[in-house]
Amino acid sequence: MKKITKINITKWICLSSLLFILSLLLLIVGPLLWKNLPDVGLSFLLDQPVFAGKEGGVGPILRGTVLLTFIAIFISVILGLPVAIQLSHPFKKNKRIIKTARLSLDLLASTPSIVFGLFGNYFFVITMKLGYSILAGALTLSIMILPLFIRLCELELATYQEKLLPVGFSHGLSDYEFATKVLLPVSFTSIGFILLICVSRAFGETAALLFTSGFSLRNSGNILESSRTLSVHIFDMSLNVPGADGQAMKSSVVLIIVTVLTSLVARIFIKKRESNES
Amino acid sequence: MSLVVLIFVFTLQGSWPFVTSDYFSLQIFSANWFPSENSYGFISLITGTFSVLSLSLLVSLPLAFFAALGLLQFTSKKLTSPILILIETLAGLPSIVIGLYCLLTVIPTTNHIFSSGTSLLVGSIALSIILIPQLTLSFYQSLIIQHQLLWPQAWCNNLSSETFIYKILIPSSLNKIKECGIMGISRGLGETLAILMVSGNVVRLPESIFSPVRTLNANIALEMPYAVGIHRSSLFFSGTITFIFTLFLLLLAKYEKNHKN
Numbered sequence: 001m002k003k004i005t006k007i008n009i010t011k012w013i014c015l016s017s018l019l020f021i022l023s024l025l026l027l028i029v030g031p032l033l034w035k036n037l038p039d040v041g042l043s044f045l046l047d048q049p050v051f052a053g054k055e056g057g058v059g060p061i062l063r064g065t066v067l068l069t070f071i072a073i074f075i076s077v078i079l080g081l082p083v084a085i086q087l088s089h090p091f092k093k094n095k096r097i098i099k100t101a102r103l104s105l106d107l108l109a110s111t112p113s114i115v116f117g118l119f120g121n122y123f124f125v126i127t128m129k130l131g132y133s134i135l136a137g138a139l140t141l142s143i144m145i146l147p148l149f150i151r152l153c154e155l156e157l158a159t160y161q162e163k164l165l166p167v168g169f170s171h172g173l174s175d176y177e178f179a180t181k182v183l184l185p186v187s188f189t190s191i192g193f194i195l196l197i198c199v200s201r202a203f204g205e206t207a208a209l210l211f212t213s214g215f216s217l218r219n220s221g222n223i224l225e226s227s228r229t230l231s232v233h234i235f236d237m238s239l240n241v242p243g244a245d246g247q248a249m250k251s252s253v254v255l256i257i258v259t260v261l262t263s264l265v266a267r268i269f270i271k272k273r274e275s276n277e278s
Numbered sequence: 279m280s281l282v283v284l285i286f287v288f289t290l291q292g293s294w295p296f297v298t299s300d301y302f303s304l305q306i307f308s309a310n311w312f313p314s315e316n317s318y319g320f321i322s323l324i325t326g327t328f329s330v331l332s333l334s335l336l337v338s339l340p341l342a343f344f345a346a347l348g349l350l351q352f353t354s355k356k357l358t359s360p361i362l363i364l365i366e367t368l369a370g371l372p373s374i375v376i377g378l379y380c381l382l383t384v385i386p387t388t389n390h391i392f393s394s395g396t397s398l399l400v401g402s403i404a405l406s407i408i409l410i411p412q413l414t415l416s417f418y419q420s421l422i423i424q425h426q427l428l429w430p431q432a433w434c435n436n437l438s439s440e441t442f443i444y445k446i447l448i449p450s451s452l453n454k455i456k457e458c459g460i461m462g463i464s465r466g467l468g469e470t471l472a473i474l475m476v477s478g479n480v481v482r483l484p485e486s487i488f489s490p491v492r493t494l495n496a497n498i499a500l501e502m503p504y505a506v507g508i509h510r511s512s513l514f515f516s517g518t519i520t521f522i523f524t525l526f527l528l529l530l531a532k533y534e535k536n537h538k539n
Contacts, residue, residue, distance in 0.1 A: 010443065014348025017341045021410055022361065025368045028379050028407070103532075110461065110524050112468025114495045118517040121502070204372025207470040207495070211502055231374045235471055238378050245382060252375045263370040267363060 029256060036253045039246075049217050058251055060217065064134060064227030068213060069202045071138035073195055076146045081191075084153035085179050088161050109147035113207040116144050121211040132226040137213025144208055145198045152194045160186055190273070196266035200259040206231040230255050318512045320519070322483050326398075326491035329484055330473060331466050334402035334409060339459060341406075342413035349418055350425050351439055362418070369411035377472030380404040385476060394488035401477030401491065405466055413462045420454035421447065456534045464527040467520060470495035494520055 049058065083101065092098055120140030130136040160183060168178040184191075206229075214226030215236065228236065230251055237248035349361060384400055392399075424447060432442040448455070470493075478490020479500060492500075494516050505513055 010344075010440065011348075011352050014344045014352050017345040018348040018353070018361070020341065021345050021368070021414060022364060024407060024410070025364055028371070028376065032375075032379065106532075107525060107528055110464045110468070110528050112470070112495060112517075112520050112524060114468070114470045114498050115517045115521050118498065118502075118514055122514070200370055204370075204374065206372070206374045207499060210499060231372055234374050234378060235475070238381055239475060248378055249382070252378050255372055256375055259370055259372055260367050264363065264367060267366055271359060271363070 029260075032249065032256065033253060036246075036249045040250050040253050058230065058233065058254065061228055061230055061233050061251075062254070064213075065203065065229040068134050068138045068141065068209075068227070068229055069199055071135065072141035072145065072202055073198055075139065075142035076149050076198070077195070079142070080146050080149045080153065081184075084150045084157055085183065087150065088154045088157040090158070090162050090165060105147045105150055108143070109151070113144065113205065116140055116208040117211045120208060125212055132212065132214030132216070134213055134225065134227050137209045137229070140208050140212045141202055141205060144205065145201055148201060149194065149198050152197065153191060156187055156190045156194065157183065190270070193266040193269050196262045200263040200266075203229075203255060203259050203262075204231055205229075206235055210235075320494075320516060322481050323492060323494045323497050323516065324519075325483055326477075326481075327467070327493040327495070329398055329491060330401045330405060330477060330493055331463065333398065333487065334405035334466065335463060337402075338406040338409045338413055339462070342410050342462075343417050343455070345410075345414045346417035346421055347443065349414075350421055351443065362415075365411045365414055369415055373408050373469060373472040374475075376404055376407050377475035380407070380472070380476045392488055396476055396478035396490055397488045398477060398484050398491045399487045401473045401493075402487075404472045404476050405469055408469060408472060409462055409466050412465065413458065416458040416461065417455065420458050421451055424451045424454075453534055457531045460527050460531040460534065464524045464531075467523055467527070468495070470499055474499055 049061070086092065087098060087101065117140065120136060120143075124130050124136035124139050125132060128136075130139075164182055164186070165178065168182055173182070209229055209232055213229065213232075215228050215232065216226035217228065234248045234251050234255065237244040237251065349358060353361065380400055380403060384403055385396060388394055388397070388400055428446055428450065429442065432446060437446075473493055474496035477493065477496065479492040479496055480490040481492050481497070482489070484491045498513050498517055501509070502513055
């Protein structure tokens with residue numbers, strides 16, 4: 001008989017809470033996938049929604065989502081990559097501008113997504129006169145995933161910078177040459193996988209897109225038109241359209257599969273490389 | 279960098295007509311939110327936000343902390359990385375999916391047991407499901423460095439894991455633990471739609487944990503589509519309130535991180 005000591009209690013609490021969390025995953029994802037996966041076929045992915053989404057598929061919504069995500073990722077790469085390179089520079093760590101940049105990125109990361117939605121609504125939709133459109137949504141979303149992208153990129157680039165920067169410097173490369181000809185080719189694949197993580201984050205975002213990319217069900221692929229994304233579609237189906245729970249479930253299966261797969265692949269890859277290096 | 283300033287300026291500018299209007303007075307501390315009668319009281323919304331938040335933190339903070347401890351100290355090394363990947367998957371689930379799950383599964387259950395339906399309770403359950411894996415990950419990451427540093431020494435000195443955890447690991451990384459907790463709070467504050475879907479959205483001071491509440495963010499999401507004029511800008515003002523709250527929490531976290539080292 002084991003004695004009941006403090007450490008046994010602690011151990012018991014720890015392990016049971018761990019078990020609880022893991023069982024949450026199985027409880028939520030398991031039944032959802034098991035029940036609805038057979039209904040999600042190619043026709044569901046490609047068809048037009050009928051009766052405000054009660055029947056039919058999610059074709060245009062999926063197209064709008066993919067379009068929006070790619071524009072957002074594209075913009076945030078353009079904005080974020082130079083910042084990440086600067087932030088990971090090993091000799092500039094204590095500059096004041098770098099410190100302020102870090103602080104503001106932290107702030108950006110912890111800002112509620114609905115505030116991004118309000119900002120996007122005011123700035124992109126009204127002030128820049130984009131209207132409810134994919135472009136406005138993508139711009140808002142790109143600002144939202146910027147801190148995540150920069151943080152992950154910075155971690156990746158820092159190791160390369162430390163190893164390679166002295167070499168590049170002693171060969172007389174300028175900062176620009178070093179970044180474009182050495183740093184980016186070397187870290188190309190890992191940045192790709194970081195982008196996958198960002199894609200999974202962008203797919204799941206809802207609140208910021210409600211007031212920027214709008215609710216429209218029909219979209220012809222024009223980026224200046226409104227289109228709802230998959231997660232907004234789920235939100236709308238489950239709350240505003242009575243009797244569309246099944247559709248919401250099916251769309252959420254698609255959403256789960258996309259986000260979980262992308263982030264899983266990326267994270268397993270990154271973990272594997274970390275364990276190879278150490 | 280300038281993006282943050284830009285966001286702040288524009289949300290503030292959006293809320294400016296409300297702040298300068300006649301309706302911005304002591305009235306905002308009342309519990310009456312009747313936009314059609316020009317009565318904008320934020321207190322019931324703020325109470326709603328913080329009641330949901332505190333109830334879910336009460337559950338999720340200790341649970342996440344102990345789970346992270348268990349992952350560090352009491353699981354075999356081979357299991358650690360698959361479990362981590364699973365928790366990361368759970369943390370990466372879109373919050374809307376969790377909201378849907380609570381709407382379709384948890385609410386019928388609570389309806390059956392407490393006959394309450396959408397309520398503060400379910401809202402905080404949804405929020406906890408979102409927060410727990412994220413908090414676990416951040417606790418784990420903040421503890422693992424100290425653990426790798428100190429555990430071999432403790433083991434060589436023949437300390438039991440009890441002494442190690444309570445006398446060494448927790449005191450030595452208290453700053454980081456606090457910081458993680460505060461960041462978790464700010465993340466919970468920002469959560470909108472999952473709570474909106476399940477918490478009932480009645481603007482009223484909650485009487486018990488079974489009464490429906492509406493949070494600040496949910497209010498924005500619900501009324502934005504049809505709000506015009508002063509009403510609209512009052513929604514921008516509530517956006518500014520949450521923004522300021524998170525700013526405050528972030529600075530608090532930074533302070534906790536730095537003030538002892």
